[in-house]
Amino acid sequence: MSELAEALQAHLGTQKVTINETALALHSKDESYHTPSKPEVVAYPTCTEDVQAIIQIAQSFSAPIYSFGLGTSLEGHAIPYEGGVSIDFSEMNNIIAVKEKDFLVTVQPGVTRSQLNQELKKYGLFFPVDPGANATLGGMAATNASGTTSVRYGIMRDQVRDLEVVLADGTIIRTGNLAAKSSSGYHLNGLFVGSEGTLGCFTELTLRVHGIPEHIVAGRAAFRTLDDAVAAVVAILQAGIPIARVELVDEPSIAKVNAFSDTAYSQKPTLFLEFHGNEAGLKQDVAFTKEMVADYGCEAFAFETDTAARNKLWEARHNLAYAYVHSAPGRKLMVTDVCVPISQLADAIRTARNAVTRSPFEGGIIGHVGDGNYHVLIMIDPANADEIEAANRLNEAIVNDALARGGTCTGEHGVGIGKLKYQVQEHGPALGVMQSIKHALDPENRMNPNKLLYTKTEDVV
Amino acid sequence: MSELAEALQAHLGTQKVTINETALALHSKDESYHTPSKPEVVAYPTCTEDVQAIIQIAQSFSAPIYSFGLGTSLEGHAIPYEGGVSIDFSEMNNIIAVKEKDFLVTVQPGVTRSQLNQELKKYGLFFPVDPGANATLGGMAATNASGTTSVRYGIMRDQVRDLEVVLADGTIIRTGNLAAKSSSGYHLNGLFVGSEGTLGCFTELTLRVHGIPEHIVAGRAAFRTLDDAVAAVVAILQAGIPIARVELVDEPSIAKVNAFSDTAYSQKPTLFLEFHGNEAGLKQDVAFTKEMVADYGCEAFAFETDTAARNKLWEARHNLAYAYVHSAPGRKLMVTDVCVPISQLADAIRTARNAVTRSPFEGGIIGHVGDGNYHVLIMIDPANADEIEAANRLNEAIVNDALARGGTCTGEHGVGIGKLKYQVQEHGPALGVMQSIKHALDPENRMNPNKLLYTKTEDVV
Numbered sequence: 072m073s074e075l076a077e078a079l080q081a082h083l084g085t086q087k088v089t090i091n092e093t094a095l096a097l098h099s100k101d102e103s104y105h106t107p108s109k110p111e112v113v114a115y116p117t118c119t120e121d122v123q124a125i126i127q128i129a130q131s132f133s134a135p136i137y138s139f140g141l142g143t144s145l146e147g148h149a150i151p152y153e154g155g156v157s158i159d160f161s162e163m164n165n166i167i168a169v170k171e172k173d174f175l176v177t178v179q180p181g182v183t184r185s186q187l188n189q190e191l192k193k194y195g196l197f198f199p200v201d202p203g204a205n206a207t208l209g210g211m212a213a214t215n216a217s218g219t220t221s222v223r224y225g226i227m228r229d230q231v232r233d234l235e236v237v238l239a240d241g242t243i244i245r246t247g248n249l250a251a252k253s254s255s256g257y258h259l260n261g262l263f264v265g266s267e268g269t270l271g272c273f274t275e276l277t278l279r280v281h282g283i284p285e286h287i288v289a290g291r292a293a294f295r296t297l298d299d300a301v302a303a304v305v306a307i308l309q310a311g312i313p314i315a316r317v318e319l320v321d322e323p324s325i326a327k328v329n330a331f332s333d334t335a336y337s338q339k340p341t342l343f344l345e346f347h348g349n350e351a352g353l354k355q356d357v358a359f360t361k362e363m364v365a366d367y368g369c370e371a372f373a374f375e376t377d378t379a380a381r382n383k384l385w386e387a388r389h390n391l392a393y394a395y396v397h398s399a400p401g402r403k404l405m406v407t408d409v410c411v412p413i414s415q416l417a418d419a420i421r422t423a424r425n426a427v428t429r430s431p432f433e434g435g436i437i438g439h440v441g442d443g444n445y446h447v448l449i450m451i452d453p454a455n456a457d458e459i460e461a462a463n464r465l466n467e468a469i470v471n472d473a474l475a476r477g478g479t480c481t482g483e484h485g486v487g488i489g490k491l492k493y494q495v496q497e498h499g500p501a502l503g504v505m506q507s508i509k510h511a512l513d514p515e516n517r518m519n520p521n522k523l524l525y526t527k528t529e530d531v532v
Numbered sequence: 533m534s535e536l537a538e539a540l541q542a543h544l545g546t547q548k549v550t551i552n553e554t555a556l557a558l559h560s561k562d563e564s565y566h567t568p569s570k571p572e573v574v575a576y577p578t579c580t581e582d583v584q585a586i587i588q589i590a591q592s593f594s595a596p597i598y599s600f601g602l603g604t605s606l607e608g609h610a611i612p613y614e615g616g617v618s619i620d621f622s623e624m625n626n627i628i629a630v631k632e633k634d635f636l637v638t639v640q641p642g643v644t645r646s647q648l649n650q651e652l653k654k655y656g657l658f659f660p661v662d663p664g665a666n667a668t669l670g671g672m673a674a675t676n677a678s679g680t681t682s683v684r685y686g687i688m689r690d691q692v693r694d695l696e697v698v699l700a701d702g703t704i705i706r707t708g709n710l711a712a713k714s715s716s717g718y719h720l721n722g723l724f725v726g727s728e729g730t731l732g733c734f735t736e737l738t739l740r741v742h743g744i745p746e747h748i749v750a751g752r753a754a755f756r757t758l759d760d761a762v763a764a765v766v767a768i769l770q771a772g773i774p775i776a777r778v779e780l781v782d783e784p785s786i787a788k789v790n791a792f793s794d795t796a797y798s799q800k801p802t803l804f805l806e807f808h809g810n811e812a813g814l815k816q817d818v819a820f821t822k823e824m825v826a827d828y829g830c831e832a833f834a835f836e837t838d839t840a841a842r843n844k845l846w847e848a849r850h851n852l853a854y855a856y857v858h859s860a861p862g863r864k865l866m867v868t869d870v871c872v873p874i875s876q877l878a879d880a881i882r883t884a885r886n887a888v889t890r891s892p893f894e895g896g897i898i899g900h901v902g903d904g905n906y907h908v909l910i911m912i913d914p915a916n917a918d919e920i921e922a923a924n925r926l927n928e929a930i931v932n933d934a935l936a937r938g939g940t941c942t943g944e945h946g947v948g949i950g951k952l953k954y955q956v957q958e959h960g961p962a963l964g965v966m967q968s969i970k971h972a973l974d975p976e977n978r979m980n981p982n983k984l985l986y987t988k989t990e991d992v993v
Contacts, residue, residue: 172770172875215715226713228722229690244962249938250871251903252687254676254726254946256959256985257966261689261722265715282772309633311743349820352813359810410711414633442712477710485715498717501705504973505718511972512965524717 075132076112079156082124087115087162098139098149098157102204102392104403104453104462105147105488110137110157117162119235119243119274126272127241129156135517136239138268140181140210143202145406146487148214148267153520158272160209166190167275175232175249177277180209196280199224202483203389209273214485215265219388222308222441223315223347224281226483228264235275236263239513249277262508267485268519270512284315284347288357289381290374292364293339297321297424297436300340301417303367304440308413310363312356316345317441318388319420324435324448331394332387337371342440343388345381391437392448399450405462408490409473410444410482422472423447430465431458444482471496486523494524536593537573540617543585548576548623559600559610559618563665563853565864565914565923566608566949571598571618578623580696580704580735587733588702590617596978597700599729601642601671604663606867607948609675609728614981619733621670627651628736636693636710638738641670657741660685663944664850670734675946676726680849683769683902684776684808685742687944689725696736697724700974710738723969728946729980731973745776745808749818750842751835753825754800758782758885758897761801762878764828765901769874771824773817777806778902779849780881785896785909792855793848798832803901804849806842852898853909860911866923869951870934871905871943883933884908891926892919905943932957947984955985 072080072090079088090112100107111134116122129136135155142149151157164181171194178187185205187198200211201218210216212234217226224230233247246259263270294300297319304317320328320341328334344360346353361372375381396404411419420436427434427447438445447469451462470480470493480486480493494502505524509516533541533551540549551573561568572595577583590597596616603610612618625642632655639648646666648659661672662679671677673695678687685691694708707720724731755761758780765778781789781802789795805821807814822833836842857865872880881897888895888908899906908930912923931941931954941947941954955963966985970977 170873170875172766173873175873215719217713217715221713228719238965242961242964244965245960246962248940248958249873250905250934250940250943251874252678252682252871252905252943253940254678254869254944255940255942255951256726256947256955256963257969258676258689258719258722258726259962259965261719262969265717265719285772305633311746349813349816351816352810355810355812408715410713412631412634412636412710413712414631444711444713473711479709479711479714479716481715482711482713483715486717490716494717497709499706500703501707501720502717503703504699504705504720507972508718508723508969511968 073111075129075134078128078132079112079114079125082128083114083121087117087121089113098151098159101142101144101147101149102404103145103147103489104405104451105150108150108152110151111154113157113159115159115162119237122158122237122272122274123241123243125156125158126237126239129517130240133515133517135520136272137519138209138213138272140207141183143204143206144210144214144487145484146489148485148487148522160207163274169194171196173249174280175277176280177275178208179275180207180273182208184208184211191280195283197283198278198280200227200230201389203392208276208278212264212273212276213267215483217439217483219316219318219385219439221439222317223313228261230279231260231264231276232279233277234260234263234273236271236273238271239515239518265485267487267523269509269523270518286350286353287345287347287381288353288374289345289384290372291336291384292342292344292369293337293371294341295339295368295370297340298417298421299367300342301420301440303364303369304342305413305416306363306367307360308441310359312360314344314441315347316343318343319436319438319440319445320388321436323433324391324437327394327398327435328387328391331397332390334383334387339370343384395435395448395450401452402450403453405449405451405466407447407466407469408481408484409469409478410442411473411476411478413443415476415478416440416443419472419476420445423469426465426468431461432465442482443478488522491525534572536590536595539589539593540573540575540586543589544575544582548578548582550574558603559612559620562603562605562608562610563865564606564608564950565866565912566611569611569613571612572615574618574620576620576623580698583619583698583733583735584702584704586617586619587698587700590978591701594976596981597733598980599670599674599733601668602644604665604667605671605675605948606945607950609946609948609983621668624735630655632657634710635741636738637741638736639669640736641734642668644668645672652741656744658744659739659741661688661691662850664853669737669739673725673734673737674728676944678900678903678944680777680779680846680900682900683778684774689722691740692721692725692737693740694738695721695724695734697732697734699732700976700979726946728948728984730970730984731979747811747814748806748808748842749814749835750806750845751833752797752845753803753805753830754798754832755802756800756829756831758801759878759882760828761803762881762901764825764830765803766874766877767824767828768821769902771820773821775805775902776808777804779804780897780899780901780906781849782897784894785852785898788855788859788896789848789852792858793851795844795848800831804845856896856909856911862913863911864914866910866912866927868908868927868930869942869945870930870939871903872934872937872939874904876937876939877901877904880933880937881906884930887926887929892922893926903943904939949983952986
C-alpha cells in the first residue's frame with residue numbers, strides 16, 4: 072500500500088479507503104469507449120469534513136483528485152489517468168432537506184435523480200433534469216447535464232441555487248444563496264456547474280424543483296422522413312408552443328427501442344412529445360401541435376393516455392443508449408453530442424445522417440431537438456484501430472459542422488477528455504481565460520487534471 | 533490636457549475623446565446618492581477596435597477604465613473614483629442582427645431596452661428584462677439586471693447567449709455560442725454577466741428574445757393590508773400559476789404613482805399582475821388567481837382590458853423610482869434591493885416595514901415579489917450627515933435581515949460601491965475565489981477598480 076493510501080486510511084479508517092482491485096477497476100472507467108486507467112486508491116467519504124481531509128492529505132502528497140459519482144459519464148471525465156485518489160461520493164447520498172415552500176431541495180452529491188424524484192413525489196414536486204442514466208446529482212452538476220425536459224425547464228445549471236464546494240487547498244465555500252436571483256458578486260454557481268471536478272469537489276447542492284404539472288399529455292408522432300420530423304420540431308418551437316419535451320428518435324433507433332424495451336412503436340422517424348400545463352391551455356396546445364405536425368406529413372399521432380404507457384415511453388427513451396450497447400456485445404458506445412441553433416437544425420441533422428451513411432457504421436440519430444441537441448450513436452470495437460479511426464473521423468466531421476453553424480461540440484455530456492481537442496477551435500482566446508481561472512483556483516493542477524481544458528503551460532493559447 | 537487624453541485623441545480623433553467639463557460631470561455620477569467623482573477623460577468608441585485601442589492606451593498609462601452606459605445604475609457602479617477613462621458606449625448603439633428563427637438578437641452594448649423592443653415588435657418578438665430605467669443592454673448585462681418579468685422569463689443572465697468582451701490587456705474573447713445550451717468549458721457567459729465592468733468591457737451581446745404572447749391579461753388587485761398582499765403572492769406562486777408579472781406596490785407608493793403618472797389607482801397595498809399564454813389556459817389561470825386573491829381579502833380586482841391601460845399600468849410601475857425622486861426636489865434616492873426565499877418573504881417585508889416606520893423617513897416598499905425581491909425607497913438629503921447615517925442604518929438592518937433569511941444583499945441592482953461592505957458577510961470564503969478570478973484576469977486592478985469586491989491585498993479574505 073502506498074504512503075498516500077496509508078495516510079488516508081490512518082485518517083479515515085479502513086472502511087472508507089481501499090486499494091481493493093475490484094474497487095480500483097470500477098473507478099478506472101465510465102460508460103464510454105475511453106481507455107480505462109486505475110486510481111492509486113479509492114476513498115468513500117460520508118461528510119464534507121471527510122472530503123476536506125482527503126483533499127488536504129492528497130495535497131500533502133501532491134496527488135491528483137478525481138470525483139466519481141456512478142461512472143455514467145460519456146467522455147472519460149472521471150478516469151484517473153494520473154493515478155491519485157478517486158473520491159467515490161456514493162456514500163454521501165442523503166436528501167438533507169426538502170423546502171417545498173421555496174421549491175428547493177438540498178442534497179448530498181451522491182443522491183441520484185431517481186432517488187430524488189421518489190422523495191419529491193410525496194410533496195407533489197419533481198426534479199426535471201433527466202440524462203438517460205440514473206446519474207448522481209453531483210455528477211450531473213459537474214457536467215452541466217440536461218435531458219428531455221430542458222426545452223421547458225432548463226439545464227442543470229438553471230437548477231443550481233447553491234453549492235458547497237471543497238477547493239484544491241481544502242477551503243470550503245458556498246457559491247450561492249437561497250434567493251431566486253442575485254446580483255451580488257461573480258456568478259460562482261454558474262462557474263462551478265460544468266467545471267467537471269477541475270475546480271473543486273461538490274459536497275452539497277441546493278437545487279430548484281418544480282410542481283408536478285396539473286395535466287400531462289404525451290404522444291408519439293411518426294413521420295415519413297427524418298427531414299419532415301425535424302422540420303415539424305422547428306415549426307412547433309417557432310410557433311411558441313411551450314412544449315415540455317420533444318425528442319427525435321430516428322428509424323434505426325426506433326428498432327433498437329422496440330428490441331430492448333419490448334415496445335411495438337411504428338418503425339419510422341418519430342417525435343416523442345410531452346405537454347405540461349393546465350387542462351384548458353394544454354388542450355389548445357395539443358390541438359395546435361396536431362395541426363402543425365400534420366402539415367409536415369405526420370402519419371400517426373399516438374397519445375399515451377395512461378400513466379403506465381407514458382412512463383414506458385420515457386423509460387424506453389432513457390434506455391436508448393443501453394439499447395444500443397445491448398445490441399452489440401463486446402463493443403463500446405461512442406456518442407456525439409453537438410448542439411446547434413434551431414435555424415440550423417434541419418441542415419445539421421441531414422449532414423450528420425449523410426456522414427453516418429458514408430461511414431462504416433450503422434448508427435442512429437436521436438436528440439433533444441427542442442434545444443438543437445442531437446446524438447449520433449455508434450458501437451465500436453475498441454480493439455480495432457481502423458474502427459476507432461473511422462469513428463473519430465465521423466465525430467470530428469459532425470463537430471466541425473456544428474461549430475461552423477455557431478454551435479458547440481457538447482450540448483450536455485461535457486468535455487472530459489473526448490472533446491478536449493475541440494476546445495481551441497470552439498473557444499479561441501476565451502480558452503486562455505478558462506485556463507487563467509483554473510490556474511488561479513488549482514495552481515498545482517491536481518483537481519481532475521488535464522480534463523476540460525489543457526492546463527500545461529505549453530498549451531496555453 | 534493630460535498625456536493620457538492626448539494619446540487617446542491622437543489615436544481616436546477629437547470627436548471620440550473629450551475632457552469637456554460637462555462631459556466629465558455627466559460621467560461623474562449615476563442615479564444614486566453616491567458621491568460623484570469625475571474621470572480624467574471620456575471616450576466614445578464606435579466599434580470594438582476603438583474599445584480595444586482605448587484599453588491598450590490606458591494600460592500603457594496604468595490608467596483605470598470605467599464602462600458607462602446611460603448612468604442609470606443605483607450603487608455607484610460607473611463612478612470613476614480613481615480618475616482614468618470613462619468609456620461611454622452610447623455611440624455603439626446598433627442592432628446588428630435579429631435572428632428571429634433562433635429567437636436571438638445581436639446588439640452593441642449601447643442599445644437600450646426600449647430601442648430593442650421597438651425593433652423586435654416588427655418580428656412579433658420582445659425582450660423581457662425591464663429594469664425601471666430605459667438602461668442600455670450592456671449596462672443591464674454588467675449588473676445582471678432584472679425587473680418585472682423575471683418571475684416568468686428569467687433575469688439578464690438567463691438571456692445572454694454570447695458576449696464579445698475586451699479584456700484588461702486588450703484581448704478580445706467570445707464567451708459563448710449560438711446554441712441553446714452547452715457543456716463545453718467554463719461558463720464564461722455567466723461569469724461576465726454581473727461582473728460590473730471589473731473583468732472587461734462588453735462590445736457585443738447576443739441575447740435570447742421571446743415571442744409576444746398570444747394573449748396578455750393585466751390587472752390590479754388591492755388588499756386591506758400589506759401582509760395580505762404578500763400572502764396572496766406566496767399562494768399564487770405555490771399554486772404553480774405561471775404568472776408573468778406580480779409586482780407589489782405599497783400604500784405610500786400608490787400615492788406617488790397617482791401623483792406622478794396621473795392615475796387614480798385605489799390607495800391600498802396593491803399587486804400589479806400580468807398573465808401570458810394561450811387564450812384557454814390563461815382564462816383558467818386568471819380565474820384561479822381571482823379565487824385565490826379573494827381568499828386573502830382582495831377588495832377589488834381591476835382588469836386593464838385595453839392595451840393603452842395596460843401600457844399605462846406598467847409605465848407607471850417603471851416610473852416609480854422617478855416618482856419618488858420628483859416628489860422630493862434636492863434629495864437623492866436611496867433604494868434597498870434585497871431578495872429572500874419566498875417562504876421568508878412575508879416576514880421579511882413585515883420587518884422592513886417596521887424598520888421604515890422606526891426610521892425618520894416616510895419610505896415606500898415595492899418589489900418584484902414573485903422573485904422574493906423588494907425595494908425600500910427613501911429620499912435623503914445628501915448634505916445632511918444625520919440623514920445619511922439613518923439611511924445607512926436602515927439599509928443595513930434590511931440587508932442583515934435578508935442575509936439571515938438565506939437571501940442576498942442585492943437581487944438586481946448589483947454591488948457597485950453601495951453593497952461592498954456586505955460582501956464578506958454574504959459570501960464568506962467564496963469572496964476569496966472571486967478575488968482570485970479578478971486578480972487572474974485583471975492583475976493590475978484597472979477595470980472598474982474597487983467595485984464589486986475588494987481587491988487590495990490587505991482585504992483578501
